[in-house]
Every structure is written in structure tokens, then in C-alpha cells.
Amino acid sequence: xxxxxGTASWTDKTLIDCGRFYPASCKTPEARLRFYASQFPLVEVxxxxxxxxxxxxxxxxxxxxxxxxxxxxxAFRLFTGHQTDPKVLHKDVKDAxxxxxTLYYGGTPLExxxxxxxxxxxxxxxxxxxxxxGLVHFQFPPWLQCNPEGHAHVAHCVEQMAGHTCSIEFRHxxxxxxxxxxxxxxxxxxxLRAVNTVVDGPQGFANSVPMLAEATHAEYAxxxxxxxxxxxxxxxxxxxxxxRFDYDYSDQELKxxxxxxxxxxxxxxxxxxxxxNCDEDKGQRNGITFxxxxxxxx
Numbered sequence: 001x002x003x004x005x006g007t008a009s010w011t012d013k014t015l016i017d018c019g020r021f022y023p024a025s026c027k028t029p030e031a032r033l034r035f036y037a038s039q040f041p042l043v044e045v046x047x048x049x050x051x052x053x054x055x056x057x058x059x060x061x062x063x064x065x066x067x068x069x070x071x072x073x074x075a076f077r078l079f080t081g082h083q084t085d086p087k088v089l090h091k092d093v094k095d096a097x098x099x100x101x102t103l104y105y106g107g108t109p110l111e112x113x114x115x116x117x118x119x120x121x122x123x124x125x126x127x128x129x130x131x132x133x134g135l136v137h138f139q140f141p142p143w144l145q146c147n148p149e150g151h152a153h154v155a156h157c158v159e160q161m162a163g164h165t166c167s168i169e170f171r172h173x174x175x176x177x178x179x180x181x182x183x184x185x186x187x188x189x190x191x192l193r194a195v196n197t198v199v200d201g202p203q204g205f206a207n208s209v210p211m212l213a214e215a216t217h218a219e220y221a222x223x224x225x226x227x228x229x230x231x232x233x234x235x236x237x238x239x240x241x242x243x244r245f246d247y248d249y250s251d252q253e254l255k256x257x258x259x260x261x262x263x264x265x266x267x268x269x270x271x272x273x274x275x276x277n278c279d280e281d282k283g284q285r286n287g288i289t290f291x292x293x294x295x296x297x298x
Contacts, residue, residue, distance in 0.1 A: 001265045004070060004134075005291050006042030007283040008224075008276040012241075018280040030064055037065040040287060042072065044137065044274045046241075049074040051088040052120050059126040070134040072167070072222075072272060073124050078116065079157055080140050081105050090119070105153075117160045128164070134272060135167040135195060135222060142207035146174040146181065151188060158192045167222045169197035171207045182212060189216040198264065200257060201226035213260045215267040223261055225249070225286075227277035246279035249286045258293050 010032060015021055026032045036043065045061075047053060061071060078084040084103045086094050093112060097103075105113065127133040138157055144150050158166050168189055170176070175185045189196050196216040199209050200223070215221045227247025235244065249257070265271040273290065275283035 001271070002269065003261065003265050003271045003273060003294060004042040005273045005287050005294075006040045006044060006070075006072075006275070007287055008044045008274055008278050009046045010036040010043055011047070012278050014280045015278070015284070021281040021284045030060070033061065033064045037069050039284070040291075041068060042070045042134070042272055042274070044072045044074060044276075046074050048120075048123070049077050049139070052076050052090070052116065053123045055123050055126055058124055062127055062130040062132050065132065069132055070272075071127050071132055072135045072137055072274065073127070073133065075136055075138045075157070075161075076116065076120055078103060078105055078108065078113075079120070079160070080138055081144055081153065082141050089116075121161070121164075133164070134270075135220060136161055136164045137167045137169065137197070137222070139169045139197075140171060142171045144170070145172045146170075146185065150175075154188075154194075155192060158194050165195065165217070165220055166192075167195035167197050167220070168192075169199060169224065170209055173206060173209055176209050176212060186212075186214055186216055193217060195220045195222050198223040198260075199226065200224075200228070202228055202230040204230060211260070213264045215264060217268065219269050221264050221268045221271045223257075223264070223271070223273045225257070225273070225275050225277060227282075228253075241276075241278055243279070245277045246282070247277045248282045249277065251289065254286060254290050254293060258290065258297075262294075262297075 011029065022032055022035055026035050081104065086097055086100055086103055093115065097112060124133060124136070140154070144153065154168060174181070176182045186196060194216065196214055198211060198213050198221065200211050202208060227245045227249070229245065229247040261271065261273055275287045277283045277286065
């Protein structure tokens with residue numbers, strides 16, 4: 001049983017600006033990653049959601065971290081069905097599109113989609129080669145619902161990432177409403193050999209999902225903690241993820257979560273826990289506290 005704890009990103013502006021996590025001497029991206037990796041064994045790369053990174057980036061990440069360190073990579077936003085500004089694409093792809101309109105996956109030409117999948121896989125290949133690639137995380141939007149179209153798109157994404165382990169996070173309650181629907185969704189993920197993402201987050205919204213601590217993959221489980229700030233979770237015009245996920249878990253909440261996580265960890269070989277409450281250093285502080293709790297209980 002292995003439980004790795006980390007945070008979503010190590011480069012968030014509010015994290016750097018708060019000045020509490022990184023030593024004053026950590027002034028470069030390399031220094032920050034090296035320090036982060038001295039504190040945590042796992043990180044989620046969120047920048048890959050906004051734009052496909054260059055393979056050189058992944059090569060650098062691998063070289064700047066210890067042998068045991070693991071990277072989970074968030075899938076590019078176009079793949080998951082989020083609206084995408086063509087400006088984030090490679091220049092030759094933008095030129096081939098010949099359009100400046102907002103892109104959606106279904107409206108993107110097949111040859112462009114195929115090329116973007118290829119480039120995404122190439123971008124993370126250095127981590128895979130180095131043995132440092134954990135999960136490729138697909139966070140689907142609230143409008144991807146539990147219907148034939150939703151099932152088809154999730155299966156399509158997993159198929160494109162053949163040879164990788166994919167984790168799936170839904171953001172619409174239809175996937176989990178009722179005992180039968182939840183069982184059906186878990187069976188669907190098992191058939192795909194995909195990892196069910198166990199979510200702790202604000203409740204009471206259409207894009208809220210329950211914390212269902214069930215494993216669907218023999219090797220991996222993933223828990224993502226978004227905080228429980230119901231006031232900011234769906235704020236219109238929120239300026240950043242830090243604003244949406246501004247939450248500081250109490251020690252009691254972390255203890256309760258630890259019980260769920262340890263129970264889940266007995267079902268798989270590798271359990272990943274990601275703190276996505278990414279305002280300032282809240283995720284890092286909570287993550288360090290959580291690791292201390294795990295060590296204290298053996």
C-alpha cells in the first residue's frame with residue numbers, strides 16, 4: 001500500500017506571492033520545483049490543461065526531481081470538451097485552422113485533433129520514459145453528462161491515450177445520482193480500465209459530485225480535494241482557480257479524510273492524493289499536515 005500526497009501545481013501565482021512556502025532563495029522555476037520535490041513525492045501538472053507543453057519542459061521536470069518523484073498530468077482542455085482559445089495552440093496548428101474563433105472538440109477538424117493528441121503524448125513522453133509519469137487526468141466539464149454522448153467521449157479520450165493510465169473526474173451529478181447510476185458509472189470506468197477520481201468538494205450544485213471512495217483500477221486510486229467553499233465554487237467571473245478553491249481544511253476534516261483515504265488505499269497498490277485548494281499556500285500546508293497524520297498512524 002502506497003499513499004502519495006501532493007498539490008495541484010507548484011507555480012501558482014498566489015502561492016509564490018504569499019512568500020510562505022518557498023524559501024527566499026527559490027527565485028527560479030528550477031529552484032522552486034527542486035524545493036517542492038523535497039517536501040512532496042507527487043505533483044499534478046495543471047499547465048498542460050491550458051496549453052500543450054513542449055517535450056523539453058517534461059524533460060526538465062524529470063531531471064529536476066528525485067528518482068521516486070511522480071507527476072500526474074492534466075489533459076489538455078480541448079480534449080475534455082472545454083472551450084479553447086486558438087491562441088494557445090502551436091503556430092503551425094493555428095495557421096492550419098485559419099480561424100480565430102473559440103474551439104470546441106467536436107468542431108475541430110479530425111486531422112487537427114489527431115495531431116494535437118500526438119503532440120500531447122509526445123510532450124509527456126520524457127516523463128513516461130523516466131518512469132515518473134503517474135496518471136493522465138481528465139477533468140470533464142459540467143456539461144458532459146451521463147448519456148450516450150458523454151460515455152462515448154470519455155471512452156474516446158481513454159482510447160486516444162492507449163498505453164497510459166487515465167483518471168476520470170466528472171463535474172455533473174448525473175453520473176452519480178442514485179445507487180444504480182453510481183454502480184453503472186463505476187462499472188463503465190472499470191471496463192475502460194480508468195481510475196475513478198474520488199472528489200471532495202462543495203456540495204449542493206449541479207456540478208457537485210459526492211465523495212464516493214471506490215476503486216476502479218487495480219493499480220491506482222486518485223483523490224482530489226477541492227475544498228468546501230460553497231460561496232466561491234461557482235462564482236461568476238471568478239478571476240482564478242485560487243479564488244474558486246479558497247479553503248483551508250481543519251485538522252478534524254483532514255483526520256476524517258484520512259480514514260477514507262486509508263480505506264481506499266487498501267484496495268489498490270498506489271493511491272494519489274491531490275490538494276487542489278490552491279489559494280496561496282493552503283494546499284501545501286494541508287498536504288504537509290496530512291502526511292504527518294499518515295506517518296503518525298503508521
